[in-house]
Amino acid sequence: MGKLLELTNVHSYYGHIHALKGISLYVEEGEIVTLIGSNGAGKSTTLRTISGIIHAREGKVQLGGKDITHTEPHLVVGQGVGHVPEGRGIFPKLTVQENLDMGAFTVNDQKIIDDRAELVFELFPRLKERITQFGGTLSGGEQQMLAIGRGLMQNPRILMLDEPSMGLAPVLVDVIFDTIKKLNEQGTTILLVEQNALMALSIAHRGYVLQTGSIVLTDDAAKLKKNEMVQKTYLGID
Amino acid sequence: GTPAATEAPVATDAPAATDAPATEPATEAPVSMGTIKIATQSPLSGGQSLLGVAIKQGAELALEQLGGDLAAMGYDVQLAPYDDQATPDVGVANAKNIVADSEILCGVGHLNSGVMIPSSEEYHTAGLAFVSPANTNPVVTTRGYLEVNRVVGRDDVQAPAAEEYAFSTLGAKSVYIIHDKTAYGQGVAEFFRAAAEEDGIEIAAFEGTEETANFDAIVAPLVAANPDVVFFAGIYNQAGVFFKQAREAGYEGTFLGTDGMDSSDLADLAGDALTTGGGMAYTTVAGPASAYPSAAQFVEDYTAKFGAAPEAYAAQGYDSMGVCLAAIKAAAEAAGGTPTRTQVAEAIRALSYEGLTSTISFDDIGDLPVAKYFIIKVNATSKDTWGSNEIIASFDLPSPGK
């Protein structure tokens, strides 16, 4: 085991808005790490900075020891980073099938593609029912399923999920978390952003707590779950 | 009506004209009398700039060669060339700029009647005389403005002359009329039509088109109708391509046009199409330099100065400038100093000027009392041989007046 992903003192901006103010974190191979924090804390920005959609103005992002701070997203993805973004990013005028195919754009092994497709349809039978429908006409939850499915098709070394449970029915939320766990057991490293902090901490190994662009707390997931501040602010337990 | 401004002395900023000019023979540098500018307005850019530039360069050469008299009187005579882009709006805006420049006492232009007509409203209001080297539309002079003159003939003479040629010489029984949807082209086409109807020629069609590249849609019915003559009222740029495409599609009759065809580019554009079948002929108000005995020297000088043989209207540009210079000189002498614009305009009307193209004088609306018209048969199939075209007839016809 080693540090698969490491951020050192990362600062990111949207124009003048200083969204990340010196974030340092790491994810080890085979871990599930979760980022929690309230609205606007910078969780999504952290993921975007890693995948290169925005570039850190200061600091360093390393993947497997290689500096990817200024690498373009398609190259980051090429190195095995999967990112299921906030807002889903479905291709509205591609069918469900084509959307999934796009997920496998960088995968050349047909067997992996077939395996993965099977997994996706097993998880979300609804997608199979809608296979020829345009992505843009799916219901909110269906789009969420498709986005996650597309991430799975990428067969990444490390999968970053941004609020995967958003808009999903309670049954499916359970399914999602089960799947994340299973994937991890099969060797995929996971970086998870969730509002549903309780469930996230239940399956994660470690967690980071973000507040207005800075990390204020980090610990084993189990300990975080018991932390008073975390309970009060993020778990809704008084 | 528009108020006339004939009485107003316009040249307020002109240097005081009270000092009598040096009476000594000009052996030494004459006393400076200030600057006089003569404007030109013609399209210097865009599709018709070949002709527009010819006008400007003709005028430029004339100024260089004939400006000596005024220089000797102590004037610094300058050319102020404006580009009207063949668009009325630009022409009028420039016209306002020109009339506001009090040093400008006379002007040469335009190429397009559609630009000349609105622009000359400004010249008229400001009392600034213009001499047109190329505008053939009757309306240019029929408004009867003192300030508007032209050294060429008119469409209401030219087009009937073309029709006469088609009817009598070619013996045409049917004719297909096409124009380019400009003030010039449509005007010519209408005059031609009227004359043809009078002679009982069948009008197979009367079409306007703005197309410049692909004439398929017009050529198909044309070939089917197979008229004796196709009359194209427009500019060579468009006509050359049309002729070529019509010939390719199998039309074998005669093409006929007017002075808009008068450019060596036509031969390059249309190539063989001009000489095969019934051939091609055009009428013009500006004959080739060879038609004017005194023009040989002009062609030589022009070619030496500008590196290319003069296009149509270059000689007319030269003459227009000549008229301006002569009139300013006459007016200056009469006034004993820098003349007013009105004096210049009046001097133009009083002038009898020996030009390249003819002895120029103007009637009371600014037309030549008698203008020259030519019918030219094209023998050229490329630019270089444009000179081989043949004048098959030339007439001196009186202006129809108002």
Place this chain on the structure above:
Amino acid sequence: MKTFFSELFKKANSGFWPIVITLGFLIVGTISVYQSPRSLSAFLTLMLCPLLLYFMKINMKIKIFIGLLLIIVILPVLGIRNIFYLEVIFQMAVFAALALGLNIVIGMAGLLDLGYVAFYAVGAYTWAIFGSKQLSLLHSIPGAAPAGAEFTLSPTYFWLFLFLGVGLAALAGILLGLPVLRLRGDYLAIVTLGFGEVIRVLALNLDKPLNLTNGPQGITPIQRPPLPPEFIIGPIRTLLTPIVGRPPTDAEFYNVFFYFIALFIIMIAIMVATRLEDSRIGRAWTAIREDETAAIAMGIPLVRMKLAAFAAGASFAGAMGVLYSANRTFVSPETFSFLQSIGVLTMVILGGLGSIPGVIFGASAVVILNIQVLQNFSLYLSELRQSDAVIPIINFAWKDLSNQLDPAKYQKLVFGIILVLMMIFRPSGLIPAERRKRELVEEKE
């Protein structure tokens, strides 16, 4: 470097400096234009004043006073000495009104209209047909006007037609809008573009079967409204005589007269634009531009609001069209080409989409650039060419400069480069709308 200038500007824009600088420009500009009426730089100096007035921190009352002084007294008086300036300002006003109208359609309501000039044509032809002899020429061939044709209406009808032009253009806007406003943005663009062409082609071709527009020959002469009566003109003439050095002629008065009419229309246009913008209608337009579905769910009647935007925008153009045809005493279809529409669009964007001072400034800048700066530069070159001047070091005689390099020939080239550079470096325009300015700050990265 950049900070140095912004510091400098800050300093110049505080304390008593603004008023000193503005007045300085005003006085220097006025005097130099008076001294050398043909000088471009003098005129540009004077034209900087309105900009300074807009940007400088000066007491509002003083601002208005200086502005009125410039507009009502200085410019017309100087203009009589060089009517070309009045022409420039007249064109600035015409295009500013067009730009303001288009700004309502594109900038506020977000409807991309590429055929805006059509409404201008509607206005222009409305007065052209009724204010000329055209109605008595309905059955004659264009160009061959028989003698004895009469003006149908007296020139005083101009004022009525100013309103009619507004109404007809607005109606044209609604007629065009009714079938096509359901279309998505870019479809609307091509349809409006087509509509612009249709109006031009109609103007070009409606000389048969009935000669309504006189076809490519255009309509002329068109009557102008009569000058104000002598008891108004008379005193002004006496007043102006010493300044101009002679009594101004009627022709010169006409230029001033049109200048004031244009000014009046532009004032109304500005007022209408600003007041509509700051009302529930303006907010509804912006909402539609941002998100149609959400807007309609908020109770905004989509089609009605879009039609209103089309009609309001078109009416500005209609008014200016009527004025234009009277000023020129001539209209022809060539004026209403697609390029003209594009021209107005670029004025709007260069100035600052959605920004009322911006689009006025954009229109002014483009007009000055087009009809003054580039032309002047060509004339200057031509003077150099006629002289014996030589560029020193490389020993290049101006005489030998190719005619092909005349800058007036390459207006579009220069204009094209300016457009691209502007979009890259200042996409929100020269005077951006407040809203866009905020947007852009965030989007930058």
Place this chain on the structure above:
Amino acid sequence: MSLLQTNNVVKRFGGLVAVNKMTFSVDEGHIVSIIGPNGAGKTTFFNSLTGIYKPEEGEILFKDHSLIGLRPDQVSARGISRTFQNIRLFGSMSVIENILVGMHIRLKQNALDALFRSKKFNEEEKDAEQKASALMEYVGLKNVGNELARNLPYGGQRRIEIARALAANPTLLLLDEPTAGMNPNETEDAIKLFRRIRDEKGITILLIEHDMRVVMGISEYISVMDYGEKIAEGTPQEIRKNQRVIEAYLGRDAASSKD
């Protein structure tokens, strides 16, 4: 008395029946929820109510008047306001302007008033701005009136959407997953807000939600959809125990866990 009543509403997309024979009613003054698996047709049902989609069959009665065939703006004028599942604010308008747009139908000014700045106009504008500020505070936003809407964090944007919907003075408020993406604390605040809207303003609320804490916590009545059809309805207690709902939607865990 039922404020909203639908009978056998059907909405199809090609061969897919997204809403199937929905018969459903909302009583005045209640908070009613619609829940159901993803793709059950909840949003489509909302869109059919508000005129964005035209249902193929069935009738929709609001205050005993049919809404069928009305455009969205007309529906809104009848007193139904809504928020969207994916936030749809006017991003480059300020917060206060967003709310003022929501007031569009309530304002009486016309173009002439605006042009001549009539007294009526000035008074109405001033009044509207005050009301908008008041609404902002009501939903818990302070001092952000001049911010661009899109600059606010997610939770803030949700609140503006609600304020904007309230600005029209609706009788019925439709909320489509208003707490999606909120953390538990923020959700708690939202629940309080919904209660206040109903209690203080007397506005009836119809809600789509996947967060059971919200649904079970505040609804008087719940309808459950699956494959376009209503499969169950009743009070929270009844729904929680409904076997079919548990299988299709809640999952065993959720059903057994506490609120």
Place this chain on the structure above:
Amino acid sequence: MKQFTSNPFYKFILFPIGQILVFALGASLVLSLFTVLLAYIFRAGITGFDLVERVLLILPQVVINGLTIGFVYSTIALGYTMVYGVLEFINFSHSEIFMVGGIVGVELMAYFDHTGALQTMNQYVIIALAILLGMVISGSLAVTVERVAYRPLRGAPRLVPLISAIGMSFFLQDAVRLILSLTTGEFNVILPNFGTFDEFLVVAVPGIATPLRFQIKSILLVGVTVLMLVGLNYLVNGTKIGKAIRAVAQDRPSASLMGINVNMIISITFLIGGALGGAAGVLFALKATKLDPFVGFFPGLKAFTAAVLGGIGNLTGALLGGLILGLLESFSASYLSTFTNGAFGAEYKDILAFAILILVLILRPSGLLGQTVGQKA
């Protein structure tokens, strides 16, 4: 059956050719029948000649003309539609890309003429070389324009790149004029005469009095455009690049998260669109025989209209739109005057085309083949 349809030869060659044939023949047939029907109806009202006979006399030629120009429009329209599809903006400078291609091709032929090669080389080789050069130059020009004038504007409001494109279009027109003026002294470029392209292939059809005449040029033009359309179809629908293009078109950040190099794909799109435009330019030059720096404007406008008519962003739609527009233009220009006895002539062809466009858009707001897929509420 399923196996057959997934056979690439069928899918990428036979099917598109079939589709083109169906479009071309279908549109021609419908318009022809309609016109003849109208002629029958109006026959009685027009004296002096038999309207039906006159219509039939030139009908084949009118159809052929319409199809020829229609294919040119289609090819240009594809450039608009591809760029629109990917960047969602109207690439105004595409008409200049087209113009440059044509001028470069003609200049090459003029050069061959100069060296004498024109008369000795195989005419088809010459044409092929000219088209190739046109494609290369226009393609690279399009890529350059994108780099310089559009790429810096990504993410800006929609009108910004549009204006930049208009600026680029102005610039290119004048820049080409400047270059031509400085090198040749004028700016018309004229196609030299060579080969047998002007000649006609005459096919006698039993039952029709006048034999059909196909100009070799037209056949060449149609042949080459069909070839390119098929190639494009394969590229877009049959390769990974095509899929990537479509993904980039719909959501750029997401596409990059799929591992797609967005900038490269956009460049490729411009390259393809530009190359198609360049080829269309050379083919158009064969027909027009003369080009100048302003020649791109009208065909460009028509092609853009065609793209919208067919449903912008949809490649098949662009093809269909171009054909319909070409045919409409040919029919209206050739027949309007005949039908109205001279009251309305060829000059109304654009109005007619526009009226049809509005009609189509009212009935189908997204064009003939465009789909309406919006985000849901």
